[in-house]
Amino acid sequence: MSNATLPTLEDVAREAKVSTATVSRCLNTPERVSETTRNKVLEAVRALGYSPNFGARALASKRTHTYGAIIPTMANAIFARGLQAFQEELSSKGSTLLVASSSYDPEEEEKQIRNMVARGADGLVLIGTSRSEEIYQFLQQHNIPLVLTWNIDRSNTHNMVGFDNISATRKLATRAVALGHRNFAYMSAERQYNDRARDRLEGVRQGLIGANINPDTIALAQSPYSIAEAGEAFQHLMSSEIRPTVVMCGNDVQAVGALKKARELGLHVPEDVSITGFDDLELATVVEPGITTVHVPHREMGRRAAELLLAAVPGAKTQKIELDTYLVERGSLGPAPNSPFKNDYLLRTR
Amino acid sequence: MSNATLPTLEDVAREAKVSTATVSRCLNTPERVSETTRNKVLEAVRALGYSPNFGARALASKRTHTYGAIIPTMANAIFARGLQAFQEELSSKGSTLLVASSSYDPEEEEKQIRNMVARGADGLVLIGTSRSEEIYQFLQQHNIPLVLTWNIDRSNTHNMVGFDNISATRKLATRAVALGHRNFAYMSAERQYNDRARDRLEGVRQGLIGANINPDTIALAQSPYSIAEAGEAFQHLMSSEIRPTVVMCGNDVQAVGALKKARELGLHVPEDVSITGFDDLELATVVEPGITTVHVPHREMGRRAAELLLAAVPGAKTQKIELDTYLVERGSLGPAPNSPFKNDYLLRTR
DNA sequence: GATCAAAATGCAAGCGCTTACATTTTTAGG
DNA sequence: CCTAAAAATGTAAGCGCTTGCATTTTGATC
Numbered sequence: 001m002s003n004a005t006l007p008t009l010e011d012v013a014r015e016a017k018v019s020t021a022t023v024s025r026c027l028n029t030p031e032r033v034s035e036t037t038r039n040k041v042l043e044a045v046r047a048l049g050y051s052p053n054f055g056a057r058a059l060a061s062k063r064t065h066t067y068g069a070i071i072p073t074m075a076n077a078i079f080a081r082g083l084q085a086f087q088e089e090l091s092s093k094g095s096t097l098l099v100a101s102s103s104y105d106p107e108e109e110e111k112q113i114r115n116m117v118a119r120g121a122d123g124l125v126l127i128g129t130s131r132s133e134e135i136y137q138f139l140q141q142h143n144i145p146l147v148l149t150w151n152i153d154r155s156n157t158h159n160m161v162g163f164d165n166i167s168a169t170r171k172l173a174t175r176a177v178a179l180g181h182r183n184f185a186y187m188s189a190e191r192q193y194n195d196r197a198r199d200r201l202e203g204v205r206q207g208l209i210g211a212n213i214n215p216d217t218i219a220l221a222q223s224p225y226s227i228a229e230a231g232e233a234f235q236h237l238m239s240s241e242i243r244p245t246v247v248m249c250g251n252d253v254q255a256v257g258a259l260k261k262a263r264e265l266g267l268h269v270p271e272d273v274s275i276t277g278f279d280d281l282e283l284a285t286v287v288e289p290g291i292t293t294v295h296v297p298h299r300e301m302g303r304r305a306a307e308l309l310l311a312a313v314p315g316a317k318t319q320k321i322e323l324d325t326y327l328v329e330r331g332s333l334g335p336a337p338n339s340p341f342k343n344d345y346l347l348r349t350r
Numbered sequence: 351m352s353n354a355t356l357p358t359l360e361d362v363a364r365e366a367k368v369s370t371a372t373v374s375r376c377l378n379t380p381e382r383v384s385e386t387t388r389n390k391v392l393e394a395v396r397a398l399g400y401s402p403n404f405g406a407r408a409l410a411s412k413r414t415h416t417y418g419a420i421i422p423t424m425a426n427a428i429f430a431r432g433l434q435a436f437q438e439e440l441s442s443k444g445s446t447l448l449v450a451s452s453s454y455d456p457e458e459e460e461k462q463i464r465n466m467v468a469r470g471a472d473g474l475v476l477i478g479t480s481r482s483e484e485i486y487q488f489l490q491q492h493n494i495p496l497v498l499t500w501n502i503d504r505s506n507t508h509n510m511v512g513f514d515n516i517s518a519t520r521k522l523a524t525r526a527v528a529l530g531h532r533n534f535a536y537m538s539a540e541r542q543y544n545d546r547a548r549d550r551l552e553g554v555r556q557g558l559i560g561a562n563i564n565p566d567t568i569a570l571a572q573s574p575y576s577i578a579e580a581g582e583a584f585q586h587l588m589s590s591e592i593r594p595t596v597v598m599c600g601n602d603v604q605a606v607g608a609l610k611k612a613r614e615l616g617l618h619v620p621e622d623v624s625i626t627g628f629d630d631l632e633l634a635t636v637v638e639p640g641i642t643t644v645h646v647p648h649r650e651m652g653r654r655a656a657e658l659l660l661a662a663v664p665g666a667k668t669q670k671i672e673l674d675t676y677l678v679e680r681g682s683l684g685p686a687p688n689s690p691f692k693n694d695y696l697l698r699t700r
Numbered sequence: 701g702a703t704c705a706a707a708a709t710g711c712a713a714g715c716g717c718t719t720a721c722a723t724t725t726t727t728a729g730g
Numbered sequence: 731c732c733t734a735a736a737a738a739t740g741t742a743a744g745c746g747c748t749t750g751c752a753t754t755t756t757g758a759t760c
Contacts, residue, residue: 006468008716009718019740020716021719021740021741024718025738025739034739037739049488053716054468054470055404055406055414055716055717056409056717057716058404058717059409059716060745061718062745075434076427076632077425080427081425084424097450099449100446117356118402118403119405120404138399228632282426286607287637287638358745358746369710370711370746370747372709374747375709384709387708403745405745405746406746407747409716409717412715412748701760705756705757706755706758707755707756708753709752710751711750712750712752714747715748717745718745720743720744721742723741726735726736726738727734727737728733729735
């Protein structure tokens with residue numbers, strides 16, 4: 001087996017009979033090189049199959065044209081669409097994306113952040129806003145542009161492109177109240193380090209408060225974002241002392257898990273119990289009934305995040321871009337059992 | 351805004367009053383440094399918040415402890431589970447993962463491969479086996495260990511951990527034949543560059559041949575792996591001259607898309623038409639009826655791929671690990687309409 | 701204490717690239 | 731043609747790290 005090492009800039013320079021500086025310029029600022037030499041060099045590049053060494057390049061130039069995204073999980077599609085859009089936008093500008101996942105663990109996330117920085121990421125996209133002040137300082141000290149996504153928080157000065165999680169679920173809860181629901185349950189991922197899940201709960205509470213319902217009556221559960229585990233959490237909630245008539249989920253994956261479990265328990269949705277989701281994943285559209293949920297502008301969020309990051313000059317003022325969400329009513333949220341709204345509802349929906 | 355640059359090895363050396371070589375050894379081969387100096391150095395590392403520069407390290411050592419995975423898409427969960435397992439295995443051995451996606455485009459994949467190599471990946475995991483000989487040579491020339499996954503192909507000498515796609519769908523088709531189906535349709539992603547999709551079709555054909563059915567009667571369609579587009583392909587197939595009684599899909603995502611469209615068209619599954627999938631994603635379990643599919647050992651494949659890669663010494667003999675798949679019967683595959691098997695089937699499944 | 705191998709440390713040469721600065725070549729005007 | 735400015739190219743000094751080799755320190759043995 002040969003031990004060929006990759007051809008270097010120097011090899012190309014020799015082949016093209018120019019200096020390494022010229023080759024470098026050819027690749028980075030082609031307009032500063034005469035056309036004839038440029039052709040010679042590009043020819044040599046092709047002949048040798050040369051491709052620049054990233055490490056060396058980063059070392060010398062302090063730029064990598066690489067951006068990092070650290071997402072809580074790759075295990076389901078929650079972040080996939082936004083990430084895809086983010087990546088597309090980066091590629092179109094000649095930059096590349098590094099992805100890592102933190103498993104919803106703040107310590108792991110911090111490790112990944114440092115790792116990305118050591119790798120020379122020119123900027124970072126993170127999900128949510130709540131993390132240690134220390135890590136924000138670390139990033140700022142090293143002049144790493146940052147964009148936080150999936151939420152909006154005006155109490156600080158970071159770049160942000162997200163939406164108001166609170167008002168989103170407030171609308172949803174208000175709608176549920178209008179349909180006669182009084183006994184609420186809310187389930188989401190662990191909320192301790194997850195500002196989105198926390199805000200969504202807050203939104204539900206506000207919705208109830210607005211209707212003069214005591215928000216402390218909401219039955220609560222936490223479960224990982226998996227269909228099976230969400231099912232168990234649902235079952236647990238349904239055995240609350242006062243059985244909820246609507247189970248609001250922090251995410252469509254959980255909502256689908258709940259729906260599946262409901263079916264297994266012989267409960268009809270929404271006749272016996274309503275279920276709501278969040279995100280508007282494709283997943284929410286394939287189950288029967290479809291999940292009533294909050295539409296999140298995944299792709300726009302990803303795209304705008306990339307724009308912000310690519311335009312970021314260290315030290316410039318930051319931006320907060322708030323995107324809109326809206327309710328998507330499918331079948332999983334219906335009138336509360338035994339509610340006077342029931343007939344009315346059935347009439348209106350067909 | 352400060353312009354602090356990251357502390358360097360030299361800073362640490364100065365702080366700890368030792369040479370840079372000692373600091374480096376402290377980090378890489380701690381057992382070759384006396385305990386006292388080691389403590390001094392680690393203290394300095396902590397004090398300065400030092401973390402080594404990846405590029406420089408790679409440049410000097412020619413190793414990055416980084417492995418690349420290039421998957422066709424991140425847009426759905428197909429590869430997520432395997433990737434997760436792959437990543438876990440790598441992390442546990444102190445290595446990290448770089449992910450890129452190719453959008454099922456061979457040229458894009460090739461670009462990503464070269465990119466990973468330039469980034470100094472110590473090894474690569476790729477999906478499927480069919481790509482240009484040129485790129486395989488490139489990888490071999492540069493001594494980049496390689497593991498191919500999701501298929502098995504004994505006609506070459508690459509590392510592989512996958513399964514037999516042909517026999518998997520052959521079983522499935524045979525089962526469908528046993529249920530009385532004679533009019534088959536098969537849909538998958540574009541097959542030109544996708545050996546898995548191609549092999550799965552071949553499996554279906556073999557299944558029919560085994561039952562003396564002309565495989566050329568299979569109605570064919572290609573569509574991206576998205577629910578909406580799969581729905582359209584399904585509709586197209588259902589309007590074939592001879593209407594299929596079973597639509598076999600190259601993937602669960604497509605199967606779910608087909609199922610959804612069937613519902614919209616007022617077709618009952620499996621009474622009016624049967625549908626099968628492939629992969630056994632969670633998605634396949636949440637729809638009604640559940641998708642009858644082929645279980646793929648995602649996690650084991652990811653884990654074994656990592657093992658192979660970590661153990662790979664350039665030039666050593668390669669391995670082919672064949673994993674098993676099995677049928678998972680849910681409700682979407684039933685007896686063919688008007689088939690004498692129908693009652694029998696209903697009895698058996700109660 | 702002297703001796704010597706083993707252990708610990710330091711020195712310094714790169715790794716492959718970019719880029720300020722110096723030098724050469726080209727171009728345009730007179 | 732000559733000249734000066736502009737354009738193109740070359741020279742060489744790093745970027746932050748690892749590592750072979752040289753040197754010093756340690757510690758066991760006599």
